Amino acid sequence: xxxxxxxxxxxxxxxxxxxxxxxxxxxxxxxxxxxxxxxxxxxxxxxxxxxxxxxxxxxxxxxxxxxxxxxxxxxxxxxxxxxxxxxxxxxxxxxxxxxxxxxxxxxxxxxxxxxxxxxxxxxxxxxxxxxxxxxxxxxxxxxxxxxxxxxxxxxxxxxxxxxxxxxxxxxxxxxxxxxxxxxxxxxxxxxxxxxxxxxxxxx
Amino acid sequence: xxxxxxxxxxxxxxxxxxxxxxxxxxxxxxxxxxxxxxxxxxxxxxxxxxxxxxxxxxxxxxxxxxxxxxxxxxxxxxxxxxxxxxxxxxxxxxxxxxxxxxxxxxxxxxxxxxxxxxxxxxxxxxxxxxxxxxxxxxxxxxxxxxxxxxxxxxxxxxxxxxxxxxxxxxxxxxxxxxxxxxxxxxxxxxxxxxxxxxxxxxxxxxxxxxxxxxxxxxxxxxxxxxxxxxxxxxxxxxxxxxxxxxxxxxxxxxxxxxxxxxxxxxxxxxxxxxxxxxxxxxxxxxxxxxxxxxxxxxxxxxxxxxxxxxxxxxxxxxxxxxxxxxxxxxxxxxxxxxxxxxxxxxxxxxxxxxxxxxxxxxxxxxxxxxxxxxxxxxxxxxxxxxxxxxxxxxxxxxxxxxxxxxxxxxxxxxxxxxxxxxxxxxxxxxxxxxxxxxxxxxxxxxxxxxxxxxxxxxxxxxxxxxxxxxxxxxxxxxxxxxxxxxxxxxxxxxxxxxxxxxxxxxxxxxxxxxxxxxxxxxxxxxxxxxxxxxxxxxxxxxxxxxxxxxxxxxxxxxxxxxxxxxxxxxxxxxxx
Ligand SMILES: Nc1nc2c(ncn2[C@@H]2O[C@H](COP(=O)(O)OP(=O)(O)OP(=O)(O)O)[C@@H](O)[C@H]2O)c(=O)[nH]1
Ligand SMILES: [Mg+2]
Numbered sequence: 001x002x003x004x005x006x007x008x009x010x011x012x013x014x015x016x017x018x019x020x021x022x023x024x025x026x027x028x029x030x031x032x033x034x035x036x037x038x039x040x041x042x043x044x045x046x047x048x049x050x051x052x053x054x055x056x057x058x059x060x061x062x063x064x065x066x067x068x069x070x071x072x073x074x075x076x077x078x079x080x081x082x083x084x085x086x087x088x089x090x091x092x093x094x095x096x097x098x099x100x101x102x103x104x105x106x107x108x109x110x111x112x113x114x115x116x117x118x119x120x121x122x123x124x125x126x127x128x129x130x131x132x133x134x135x136x137x138x139x140x141x142x143x144x145x146x147x148x149x150x151x152x153x154x155x156x157x158x159x160x161x162x163x164x165x166x167x168x169x170x171x172x173x174x175x176x177x178x179x180x181x182x183x184x185x186x187x188x189x190x191x192x193x194x195x196x197x198x199x200x201x202x203x
Numbered sequence: 204x205x206x207x208x209x210x211x212x213x214x215x216x217x218x219x220x221x222x223x224x225x226x227x228x229x230x231x232x233x234x235x236x237x238x239x240x241x242x243x244x245x246x247x248x249x250x251x252x253x254x255x256x257x258x259x260x261x262x263x264x265x266x267x268x269x270x271x272x273x274x275x276x277x278x279x280x281x282x283x284x285x286x287x288x289x290x291x292x293x294x295x296x297x298x299x300x301x302x303x304x305x306x307x308x309x310x311x312x313x314x315x316x317x318x319x320x321x322x323x324x325x326x327x328x329x330x331x332x333x334x335x336x337x338x339x340x341x342x343x344x345x346x347x348x349x350x351x352x353x354x355x356x357x358x359x360x361x362x363x364x365x366x367x368x369x370x371x372x373x374x375x376x377x378x379x380x381x382x383x384x385x386x387x388x389x390x391x392x393x394x395x396x397x398x399x400x401x402x403x404x405x406x407x408x409x410x411x412x413x414x415x416x417x418x419x420x421x422x423x424x425x426x427x428x429x430x431x432x433x434x435x436x437x438x439x440x441x442x443x444x445x446x447x448x449x450x451x452x453x454x455x456x457x458x459x460x461x462x463x464x465x466x467x468x469x470x471x472x473x474x475x476x477x478x479x480x481x482x483x484x485x486x487x488x489x490x491x492x493x494x495x496x497x498x499x500x501x502x503x504x505x506x507x508x509x510x511x512x513x514x515x516x517x518x519x520x521x522x523x524x525x526x527x528x529x530x531x532x533x534x535x536x537x538x539x540x541x542x543x544x545x546x547x548x549x550x551x552x553x554x555x556x557x558x559x560x561x562x563x564x565x566x567x568x569x570x571x572x573x574x575x576x577x578x579x580x581x582x583x584x585x586x587x588x589x590x591x592x593x594x595x596x597x598x599x600x601x602x603x604x605x606x607x608x609x610x611x612x613x614x615x616x617x618x619x620x621x622x623x624x625x626x627x628x629x630x631x632x633x634x635x636x637x638x639x640x641x642x643x644x645x646x647x648x649x650x651x652x653x654x655x656x657x658x659x660x661x662x663x664x665x666x667x668x669x670x671x672x673x674x675x676x677x678x679x680x681x682x683x684x685x686x687x688x689x690x691x692x693x694x695x696x697x698x699x700x701x702x703x704x705x706x707x708x709x710x711x712x713x714x715x716x717x718x719x720x721x722x723x724x725x726x727x728x729x730x731x732x733x734x735x736x737x738x739x740x741x742x743x744x745x746x747x748x749x750x751x752x753x754x755x756x757x758x759x760x761x762x763x764x765x766x767x768x769x770x771x772x773x774x775x776x777x778x779x
Contacts (some may be wrong), residue, residue, distance in 0.1 A: 020454065020455070025545070027543075041455075041458075041540065041541035041542050042454070042455030042542065043542050044455075044540050044543065044546060044548065044550050045548055045549060045550020045551060045552075045565075046493045046549055047542065047545060047547070047548045048546060048547045048548065048549060048586070048590075049546050059731045065547075068455075068542075068550075070454045070455050071452060072432070072433060072452045072453075072454070073452060078553060079583050079584075101622075113529050133509065188415065
């Protein structure tokens with residue numbers, strides 16, 4: 001995956017969004033470190049990783065934000081997805097609630113995000129076929145209707161994990177000029193206002 | 204008050220299960236006989252041994268165990284027909300936020316197995332207030348809302364404890380409504396301690412014979428830990444909706460609270476309100492402090508380099524100062540969350556003593572298994588700056604060999620009683636025998652039985668000026684965790700009685716019981732807590748304590764951190 005000299009290197013900010021336990025961290029760890037742990041602890045805030053991927057004669061350097069699915073961090077999500085070149089919205093195929101949550105993330109990205117953001121939908125835990133609850137056709141249809149590209153993945157068996165990142169890289173190269181990942185971290189809201197605003201709707 | 208009229212546990216708790224206070228609280232005089240039969244009797248409790256049920260924590264941190272089995276247990280619990288489904292408002296926090304995302308109500312009615320549920324079965328999820336095992340636990344902690352909604356329970360599943368929570372709420376509200384505050388209730392061997400923080404109630408039920416002040420201090424730390432995760436602005440949710448269900452906001456933090464409760468029995472920082480440093484040569488620490496100071500001058504609010512619970516170096520920007528409790532809570536949060544160890548992370552965190560209303564952003568990076576850097580800033584867009592700062596710091600630490608020295612100190616540098624210099628008068632000329640083993644090596648074996656000089660077994664020394672403490676290594680005779688916990692409890696009691704406002708500030712206290720002789724000495728500069736073998740002679744013990752203090756002064760450059768931020772704390776801002 002090392003970049004060849006003379007290659008163009010693109011930095012691409014990529015964010016993972018999805019319900020608690022959908023497997024965001026597991027997908028990232030599989031992609032970045034080639035590891036999988038049976039018990040992956042719930043993420044706090046967001047974890048940062050980087051990984052480069054060579055696509056033909058170009059190199060994409062992903063700067064990956066693995067966000068926390070925990071409810072208390074939802075209002076902070078814009079801080080991580082703002083300015084992202086790509087997003088992977090993850091759900092767990094054995095958990096319909098996580099699919100519902102994934103659709104809400106897609107909606108939010110469409111409403112708040114950049115229209116040029118490449119959005120991928122990942123139906124994770126594809127190894128757990130016996131306990132599947134979200135049908136592949138349903139997800140496919142939803143993805144088509146919303147202009148996402150869709151894959152079922154398994155962080156456990158590694159199926160489609162590199163593929164989904166590779167596909168994103170390809171689309172980034174085809175579709176857009178290189179982006180500055182740092183631009184995405186700018187947030188105007190004051191930190192303390194954020195919880196206030198989020199809590200204002202719990203009436 | 205009659206705890207036994209608690210709604211029968213098989214009675215389905217409903218959303219409005221808070222009983223009318225006047226019914227339940229005919230009288231506030233509490234007799235042991237009022238308690239449920241298996242809550243009070245001492246005999247049955249003893250079978251759990253002397254410690255307060257730490258096995259929950261120990262199994263939790265070992266982090267093994269199959270998800271599928273815990274998930275199955277969770278599902279069974281939820282489908283228990285006796286348990287009312289979580290109220291619809293449990294999804295309120297995110298659900299009603301315009302742009303954001305909600306878990307549908309359906310999702311809440313049928314919670315799916317989630318990874319964050321894994322420690323819950325370690326905290327005995329199958330238990331509730333009807334279980335004999337639950338009632339036999341020696342120390343319970345609860346957090347609930349003033350409408351009686353469970354927020355946290357050390358043991359058992361919060362949802363199944365709705366009835367019990369309602370009872371606690373009724374007791375507290377009854378007293379609060381009469382314009383008074385409830386502090387604690389005694390019932391036989393049990394003590395029930397209450398802490399009211401706006402809409403949030405914290406309760407400890409314990410038969411560990413700890414002091415009221417000690418337990419109350421623990422509840423304060425529980426509250427502080429909660430604020431660190433959510434800030435005080437969570438109170439506004441209760442203003443909007445008194446029946447707000449806060450428990451989901453603490454999702455995935457069970458290990459944080461388990462580790463905090465565990466710390467109450469092993470970490471003196473929890474009652475001394477001081478932090479401890481990793482012993483290091485002055486030049487080594489200086490190298491670390493210099494580069495942290497550089498960083499702090501460039502827009503970071505606080506920079507902390509720590510090894511486990513020990514501070515290597517800490518600096519704050521300008522007048523910003525860090526309270527020891529904040530250091531403790533921050534370290535507990537970071538060390539108990541595996542998530543921080545996998546990569547760099549950038550997370551909102553509140554320092555309750557610094558500003559309980561606002562989030563700061565914490566950049567956390569582990570250099571190795573136990574050494575980590577935390578950079579705190581108010582800027583949510585600072586990640587890449589902090590990442591750069593970290594790599595600068597890392598370069599310096601590597602060049603100055605700091606990380607290697609840290610590992611060495613971790614292995615070797617402990618204050619051992621047997622290294623206590625023999626004669627204080629000779630200390631003015633000879634160099635301090637720091638961390639050396641040669642002294643008394645002959646005498647060592649005989650002293651093991653009776654302790655060090657004059658039967659000294661252990662000590663804790665707190666510098667009041669620095670808000671830092673050091674403690675000696677435990678001797679063989681106090682090598683079992685159970686014995687260590689017992690000694691810390693004795694220190695805690697001593698601390699409470701020495702700081703009891705009603706009886707004024709004690710200067711010294713000498714206590715003898717069957718386990719040890721305890722000696723406490725408080726001056727303007729320091730507090731010393733020492734344990735001797737039960738036969739120790741008082742005047743000899745006092746002499747040895749003088750030697751300990753001299754020893755600490757000789758070593759102070761290695762065992763304490765001197766920095767601007769610690770100084771300004773005392774010169775500038777008043778301590779709450
Ligand atoms: N069988 C199977 N299990 C998986 C897979 N991916 C993740 N898991 C498991 O699902 C659990 C949750 O995975 P995480 O990666 O922590 O989920 P997450 O989305 O990062 O969760 P949060 O950080 O809490 O938002 C862990 O126990 C993983 O081992 C998969 O592809 N197959
Ligand atoms: Mg995660």
